[in-house]
Amino acid sequence: MNRLDQDVLIVGASAAGLSTAEALRRRGHRGRLTLLDADANQPYDRPPLSKQLLAGQWAPSQTVLRSDEALRALDAQLLLDERASHLMTAARSVRTDSGRLLTADAIVLATGVSPRRLPGQEDVDGVHVLRSIDDALKLQQLLQPRRRLVVVGNGVLGSEIAATAATLGVDVTLVGRSLAPMDRQLSHFGASLLAAKHEAAGVRMLGGRDVEVLRSLRGRVTGVALSFGEELAADEVVVAIGSEPNTGWLTHSELDIEDGVVCNAFCRAAPGIWAVGDVARWNHPRRGIVRLENRTNASEQAIAVAADILGFGEPYAPIPYFWTDQYGTRIQVHGEIPADARLRITDGDPLSDRFVAIALTSDGESPVGVLGWGMPKQTRLRRAELDDSLAPVS
Ligand SMILES: Cc1cc2nc3c(=O)[nH]c(=O)nc-3n(C[C@H](O)[C@H](O)[C@H](O)COP(=O)(O)OP(=O)(O)OC[C@H]3O[C@@H](n4cnc5c(N)ncnc54)[C@H](O)[C@@H]3O)c2cc1C
Structure with a gap:
């Protein structure tokens, strides 16, 4: 055939x-x-x-x-x-x-x-995940000014949800294992810049922590208990701990x-x-x-x-790429930017909230990624220059 x-x-x-x-x-x-x-x-x-x-x-x-x-x-x-x-x-x-x-x-x-869930999450009202359109519409209704939202997980999705909720005037706490949001995707430096944005928007960040248990009363969430014994009160909790x-x-x-x-x-x-x-x-x-x-x-x-x-296949070998939009800034990552990467700024200036950087391995030897921060056009150009020479992070 x-x-x-x-x-x-x-x-x-x-x-x-x-x-x-x-x-x-x-x-x-x-x-x-x-x-x-x-x-x-x-x-x-x-x-x-x-x-x-x-x-x-x-x-x-x-x-x-x-x-x-x-x-x-x-x-x-x-x-x-x-x-x-x-x-x-x-x-x-x-x-x-x-x-x-x-x-x-x-x-x-x-x-x-x-979405991965916390143990017992299914039995508690007010604990959410965000994967489907129904999840998003339900959560959207609940993001009211001054309501207390705890976002569990400070990776890409958790950080985005915190940013969107903070922009709506919600009282947001972002909890997660990384010391700063998106540490493992943006390097320590990039994550510290993102943390500054969250802080300016009033988000409370508690990094380096796990949620030990969900607190609830009569089947409705009241907060979370963290690994260091801290207790956080919450009206709503969103769990964004991977999938x-x-x-x-x-x-x-x-x-x-x-x-x-x-x-x-x-x-x-x-x-x-x-x-x-x-x-x-x-x-x-x-x-x-x-x-x-x-x-x-x-x-x-x-x-x-x-x-x-159809019979024309070739081995699939892309350079990974993702973007995220937070506080009006498009953040783009080509390749990989691990926490310990060193950044060499090539365009713009982090102080002006617009820049592009080449991410290098921690020894400064090989390029592993390109980080774009509010400069999509320049980011594309830098990515094209490096082309397929971006090394995988070993
Ligand atoms: C809230 C959110 C924000 C995101 N933002 C970004 C972003 O800014 N940048 C970025 O690069 N990526 C982002 N992503 C990731 C991106 O959306 C996913 O990588 C992409 O959707 C993957 O597409 P997919 O078709 O592989 O999987 P999915 O989009 O998950 O689709 C899988 C489909 O399979 C169906 N399905 C599952 N099981 C069955 C079954 N047994 N039988 C029949 N159907 C089934 C599901 O209903 C679903 O429609 C985001 C993801 C989420 C959830």
């Missing part, structure tokens, strides 16, 4: 799944295309959930990934509110919760991740599952089965086994997977 005529089934119709479908069609695929998603909503984008949607600046409809017209033009069967429950790998079939059996020549796993790949439904599939779907350099998990986006853990030719949770990877890996399904 001509590969352009294959039946393709994509499980997960969000950023990575939908981009795979589009990339297939762009490359001339004319076979049957089915997209399946457990979410009942028309596919939407997640980055605005912690930014514009949480801030109340956007309506939910503004987060949709594609218009009705663009979805129709894809000429795909889009099955929403339909959860995959089993993969029969050798038969290339997927069974869903509703009993539907879908079989294809090629199956793409694009099921993303779910777990959505692979539970693949338990009996005989695929290699280990913190994601393990794939080769072409993102193939088994003959006829690929993984893409947040759920995929693949053998990056220069960085070893990696799994990236960022929006750009979802689109770019989708292009690589689509090409491989």
Whole structure:
């Protein structure tokens, strides 16, 4: 059979799944295309959930990934509110919760991740996570001026939520293991600049701490107890302590599952089965086994997977990239910027809150990343100059 005529089934119709479908069609695929998603909503984008949607600046409809017209033009069967429950790998079939059996020549796993939770969190009202549009809308209603919000986790998502809530006048405390927010993504220096922004907005930061236990009264959260014995009162708590790949439904599939779907350099998990986006853990030719949770990877890996399904595949070897928007500043990271990285400022000035820096290994020997701070154009130029010479952090 001509590969352009294959039946393709994509499980997960969000950023990575939908981009795979589009990339297939762009490359001339004319076979049957089915997209399946457990979410009942028309596919939407997640980055605005912690930014514009949480801030109340956007309506939910503004987060949709594609218009009705663009979805129709894809000429795909889009099955929403339909959860995959089993993969029969050798038969290339997927069974869903509703009993539907879908079989294809090629199956793409694009099921993303779910938020990690604190023990006992499910039984306490007022403790939230932020992954879906429903999560964001619920939390948005509760972010009222002077309400006490504790954000648990001071990585990218926790820091963003704290920034958005502080801008709304919420009384925010940001607690986490890192000494400063996003320490492990921005270096100590970058994290100290971000901490200064949080401080100016009135966010209380408690770094180097774990939450020991949630405090509650009659099933509703009242606060959190921290590892050093501190007690924080809270009206609402958001837990942003990382995520777990959505692979539970693949338990009996005989695929290699280990913190994601393990794939080769072409993102193939088994003959006829690929993984893409947040759920995929693949053998990056220069960085070893990696799994990236960022929006750009979802689109770019989708292009690589689509090409491989059609027989034009190449090993997928991107330079990781993510951005975050906090207090009106776009912060961009190409490559990796570990806590102990040394920064060499190439453009602008940190004192003016606009700069670009090359991140070097702690010995100052090799470039490992580019940090952009409110200067998207210059950041792109510096990234292009370094091109693929950015070394992985060992
Ligand atoms: C609040 C928030 C803000 C973010 N901000 C940024 C940012 O500023 N910059 C950045 O680079 N990245 C950001 N990200 C990360 C980025 O959104 C993700 O990397 C991207 O969404 C990954 O896309 P994906 O399609 O792989 O996974 P997802 O978007 O998680 O989609 C997976 C889909 O699979 C479906 N699914 C799961 N299990 C099943 C099943 N068994 N059967 C059927 N369907 C299933 C889900 O319903 C979901 O629609 C953010 C993420 C969040 C949550």
